[in-house]
Amino acid sequence: MQSNTSFTIDPKIDAITKRIIERSRDSRKAYLANMENARKQGPHRGVLSCGNLAHGFAACSNNEKADLTGLTKANVGIISSYNDMLSAHQPYQQYPDIIKQAVADVGSVAQFAGGVPAMCDGVTQGQPGMDLSLMSRDVIAMSTAVGLSHNMFDGALMLGICDKIVPGLLLAALTFGHLPTVFIPAGPMPSGMPNKEKARIRQLFAQGKIGRDELLDAESKSYHSAGTCTFYGTANSNQLIVEVMGLHLPGASFVNPGTELRDALTKAAAKQVTRLTDLSGNYMPIAHIVDEKSIVNGIVALLATGGSTNHTMHLVAIARAAGIIINWDDFNDLSAAVPLIARVYPNGHADINHFHAAGGMAYLIRELLHAGLLHDDVNTICGKGLARYTQEPYLEGGELVWKEGAAVSGDNEVLATVKAPFKSDGGTKLLKGNLGRAIIKTSALRPGKSVIQANAMVFESQHELQQAFEAGRLDRDVIAVVRYQGPKACGMPELHKLTPPLGVVQDKGYDVALVTDGRMSGASGKVPAAIHVTPEALDGGLIAKIKDGDLLRIDAESGELTLLVDEQELAKRSVSLPNLASNYVGMGRDIFGAVRTKLTGAEQGACSLFDN
Template identity: 60%
Template structure:
């Protein structure tokens, strides 16, 4: 093992010892009376089976040696990634009947799309939806009828929310079931060029719409490497998917075979099967470290600097940004997938995908191999890939080398010797940046500040021709407590145009950028956030700021005495009303700092004794 990986793992174990021990004790206590439906009063049990549409299911549930699997799904037919889940429950139920088990659709969770809500009021509910999904998962599993669970979800907040909820029922064996990406559309480079031309007024809305609809064109996950597809890599490398299943396209025979196998596999992990392996024994400190290595090796979504700490805490594990950055410093960048490259996730999968990535990272000593997974002990099990042999699911060794080194490389010949995730710190606070898609000549920007209170203000200034110069955009009051921490993805085309025109530009914000943020240097998730009196509230137009992705500086070059005496600007009047945002005010008040996952549950979980 690489000494840095061991060092981070050991300090994570030590730091987490009290909370992890409490968590495991809670899970052991909850598991001590399995299966729980055996202890339900007769009327309660009758309610729990009354809806069974298949006579054999009702009879089997009376037998405590039969397995009842909860299905928790993020299905809706507006989101392309989740539309295929319409058909999964029946496939799962039939697969379970074939092996003498039962599946019950325990509950649905909401699934909103950041792509639809970008720049709209609904985006202010996006991060909060993760907490709602976690609570919905808990409601679904609260009936104490289940011996195992299947989690059906893919996109940005859905998988982290399912994880948080499922981990509070971590005594249940649990498998995450992906749906797969849509087939490739137009080339990503072409899509990006049309977006940029539209931002400059050189392409019509009709041209932009045609381009976007050719890119996002069918059921399945969007094919760029944003938060949704980073979720898939993280779940697979943590051993929570079946091997090689993350990027198999929907509505294919192989996808259906993998879905059926996931249902059968979760029954093998139950107490009834004699090989009891609950979720809490898979998600441990080593698995969390592996997830961070995967994030860094692929140049994954910066949103995971919120999500991985949040779901780690749900398992009693106290992951920090410094842990993540220290792992990034020794993890080579192995993948170039849009926006970090021209390829999409289908090309990544064809080049060797997650299996090859695991192989080369294991060879480099950067992953823990001695971990539990949903198919048994040892991460080497994930070097295999699925295929169909005479119509039946089979497994074979994955490719020992990349089939396209322009997309996926071995650890010995990386695109970069590091993962590109950095912690930035200084008198402006603490934040993170991802430099994997930022050209070396753009990684350090020192320029006057231009302050905005939302992304619409910046867009208006761009269109008015006010930004044709070097500057650092400070977009503040965008943190979790201020307005729910919406993504600021709409800034990307404007700042990208200015950078291409030769201006030195950067972004500093207490908000989020998209999981697909790219070539413009950005200090994001800055905390303390401005609404809490964080330093960004002190910045004035014209202050000289420095964003240094090399040394990690995030500073305002203002005289220390003046800076200390300067008062914070008050937050804009609360506009969190309309589009249902008022229903989330209590949650915004409860959000922790970005470094603790921007979670409404942090304080409650830390208070558990």
């Protein structure tokens, strides 16, 4: 279905898009030239020697060998993040067989090209393994590149869903941008314990009012089956962004695993990629889908729903892989132009299943398109025009069909309208000042908590802060500074464990905030948090010179992040580098030294894959 409706883009969105296009002119041109050069080599099996090709299809059936030798039928490479420890990725176990049969049904071939690692921040939070989390994105990208490097494929299918996996797959897919590529999600687990109740129990545990048995029981009722976690963190932000960028089938993101509709969407996605190859006459590579307008659409949708702040890094790196240059000014200015029209935990009480039931992606895209906040004139895996994504999938008589999605919200507490939003802005703000640049997520802040001025208490790990909390030292107006958590220092781990203790202190009536060069991601909520501070402490950032008792100011309204200490005093201060040796040994961290030291700053994507 082609878009038959004309949408007028909002002048503010248009102006930001145009400046990104202009800023990226040379790099985007060079990228597209590289992708066209790769395409001109033709079906890549045609350049392989007989020995090369024999190795490439040695395990195939005789019919498949004949198809691949003839160079008239597509060969689709499958990249999967399957493992059966992580709930979000466990459903992918059966996908390759489903995909291979679906592709065979339309006369083509699919081969499993490679697996990529998939780690979970939920398992590793507060543990040494978390130090590998952000770096795993680049490992996933490199692993995907290895899988696609055999010159055997006309298209690709990417099976990934969670925090670093989808960004890593996207980075690699754009490196092979001449290939048509479709992303296939697995969907969220059914709803369990309400997120508000889960948060309440976590705080009770932090206060010592319940024991570990009660906490584990609550967590197990929250994370209880196969599928993605149901809160709106980075994993579900990934799915929303990928769909708005036209890389999923319409309405595919939030269908639960293990359902007939989920399997039907997987089969349809597998068939769709064969229709986009250079052999089909309808060539549509991912390089022609992910452009400046597509990137802006992804950011707009993220902001309109209060999604994960991790994407202030991931989308920067993803755009860079496509020759597009974006920065935090773009996020800030788009946030000012885009209202918040979704409330999903931690920005509200609903989970992602409630969002889906209230109208989900079809409603969201329709509302933003009609308000001129999304570009309709983009390519997608389903053709030209994002309006196709205002439809949602159904099964009728066992057949997959699409119908127009909800035009009216099914729950006004979960999905609002652009004219009557939950907030007039997208809830992501750029902070600037003598401490550098940082991001703050304001969409979940309580009234009166946008401006915090208080004395600093300095920590060099989240564990030190936890100890101070347990000793009662945080019971005051305080801005906690947790530093040496940036990319070069220790790989920039998530700091999830900071949320419960700081939330407890805030609930006691104190003014509380956080300043860190680390990450808080989609789980950041009611406590004001200036995160991703750059330059980081290990890279010469002023955050390294803060002392206990220094006065700090965070103003999420004006965009200020200031250390209120005289410049002459700061000039006298030296930096005492803590002993970080324990961050570099054990749990695999020993072998990531070269990656860690090459990581760029947070605003440059915290990425090791590109030359600075």
